[in-house]
Amino acid sequence: MSIYTASTTAPVNIATLKYWGKRDKTLNLPTNSSISVTLAQEDLRTLTSVATSESFTEDQLWLNGQPESLQGERTQHCLQDLRNLRSRIEAQDSSLPRMSQWKLHIVSENNFPTAAGLASSAAGFAALVMAIAKLYQLPDSHSEISKIARKGSGSACRSLFGGYVAWEMGSEPDGSDSKAVEVAPQSHWPEMKAAILVVSADRKDTPSTSGMQHTVATSDLFQERIRNVVPKRFEEMKQAIQDRDFTRFAELTMRDSNSFHATCLDSFPPIFYMNDTSRKIVKLCHQINAFYDETIVAYTFDAGPNAVLYYLQENEAKLMAFVHHVFQKNSGWDTKFSQNDLEKFSEVFKTRVAPEVAFEFDEELYKGVSRVILTQVGPGPQDTTECLINKSTGYPN
Ligand code: ADP
Ligand code: DP6
Numbered sequence: 429m430s431i432y433t434a435s436t437t438a439p440v441n442i443a444t445l446k447y448w449g450k451r452d453k454t455l456n457l458p459t460n461s462s463i464s465v466t467l468a469q470e471d472l473r474t475l476t477s478v479a480t481s482e483s484f485t486e487d488q489l490w491l492n493g494q495p496e497s498l499q500g501e502r503t504q505h506c507l508q509d510l511r512n513l514r515s516r517i518e519a520q521d522s523s524l525p526r527m528s529q530w531k532l533h534i535v536s537e538n539n540f541p542t543a544a545g546l547a548s549s550a551a552g553f554a555a556l557v558m559a560i561a562k563l564y565q566l567p568d569s570h571s572e573i574s575k576i577a578r579k580g581s582g583s584a585c586r587s588l589f590g591g592y593v594a595w596e597m598g599s600e601p602d603g604s605d606s607k608a609v610e611v612a613p614q615s616h617w618p619e620m621k622a623a624i625l626v627v628s629a630d631r632k633d634t635p636s637t638s639g640m641q642h643t644v645a646t647s648d649l650f651q652e653r654i655r656n657v658v659p660k661r662f663e664e665m666k667q668a669i670q671d672r673d674f675t676r677f678a679e680l681t682m683r684d685s686n687s688f689h690a691t692c693l694d695s696f697p698p699i700f701y702m703n704d705t706s707r708k709i710v711k712l713c714h715q716i717n718a719f720y721d722e723t724i725v726a727y728t729f730d731a732g733p734n735a736v737l738y739y740l741q742e743n744e745a746k747l748m749a750f751v752h753h754v755f756q757k758n759s760g761w762d763t764k765f766s767q768n769d770l771e772k773f774s775e776v777f778k779t780r781v782a783p784e785v786a787f788e789f790d791e792e793l794y795k796g797v798s799r800v801i802l803t804q805v806g807p808g809p810q811d812t813t814e815c816l817i818n819k820s821t822g823y824p825n
Contacts, residue, residue, distance in 0.1 A: 434563035435477040438555035444681040446688040468806030476555035477816040484531035514564040535816040545732025553580030554587030574608035590807035624801040627733035649694040678726030685728040705796030749776035760800035
């Protein structure tokens with residue numbers, strides 16, 4: 429019996445306007461709209477291959493080489509929705525193989541740590557849904573498919589697009605208008621770069637799903653955030669992206685990260701995602717912007733202590749003069765910079781920064797960081813000829 433396969437890669441996205449709070453837990457409908465930047469897949473990506481055949485006896489998933497349960501309610505929702513869309517096209521064309529009735533084998537690999545606060549669930553569900561949509565040859569748009577990824581993990585819907593992406597919260601109870609849309613493609617503002625300071629690669633304490641439920645249930649500040657703060661910020665941030673206004677974009681990004689973490693702290697009992705290292709990185713960024721009397725860097729933190737710093741290519745040397753100085757002992761610099769580049773950063777620090785800095789550096793700060801990931805804005809899911817499934821057995825290679 430024939431085995432049909434399809435493969436795709438999908439990116440990580442890091443929100444600049446955070447999704448935090450659900451109005452419907454089963455459908456993953458948010459209490460506010462959000463915005464993110466999609467990151468380049470050479471640095472952070474999920475590769476997912478899927479196969480289906482009349483001969484398969486059960487749905488199976490292998491994640492990073494290990495069998496993983498597919499019984500979770502969220503994954504089941506995604507599979508069901510995709511099968512429904514497939515059966516719709518099968519009903520119109522009797523020559524199509526009845527894939528909607530067959531079991532699936534799914535094999536996936538993340539090229540970065542899973543469940544470590546680096547948005548593996550976003551890339552993972554986006555890749556899973558896209559790969560199956562491709563296998564089923566679904567004609568639906570990316571926004572339409574994003575609604576299915578959303579049911580897997582809310583933030584995953586934004587990984588269906590490259591560049592700058594909004595998740596419109598929608599208002600329909602069935603979630604039919606809660607979808608991702610492109611704010612601007614990567615080519616609109618390709619100079620956006622990101623440096624991720626991996627503060628902890630451990631599994632996180634409070635998963636985002638339960639963390640946000642707890643905030644919705646207990647924080648007073650949260651109500652102010654969703655009613656008055658985010659709706660205005662959503663429009664402002666889209667405009668800042670349209671205008672390529674980094675100063676505005678950066679301030680909104682930093683304020684929104686702070687606002688989200690404030691609602692975590694205002695939950696009862698409080699949730700702490702940022703740690704001492706995270707807070708010192710916040711301070712460092714403000715010191716850098718003050719030093720240059722210009723906003724050249726924005727920090728943002730998800731449901732964990734890792735820092736994501738957004739900056740523009742044109743300010744790289746100015747920013748790295750500081751950041752490389754503080755974190756030079758951490759690994760990751762040589763992935764993007766030559767020895768010559770790194771010496772130039774040190775030179776800028778020595779000749780320009782050091783004689784003028786009016787603040788003390790925490791020379792130990794690098795000890796709280798395990799590595800630096802240097803990346804930039806990137807495209808959405810990509811087709812690939814790489815396949816993790818053996819096309820004659822239907823099992824992982
Ligand atoms: P993260 O901060 O990395 O998003 P989460 O704990 O929120 O961590 O999500 C991790 C979970 O996401 C994993 O346990 C798994 O269920 C799912 N996941 C991660 N990567 C993939 C993938 N490539 N394919 C399918 N599911 C994935
Ligand atoms: C802080 O998308 O992981 O990263 O929908 O429950 O799977 P679930 O949550 P998830 O939450 C992401 C929270 C965030 C902010 C964001 O990405 O917008």
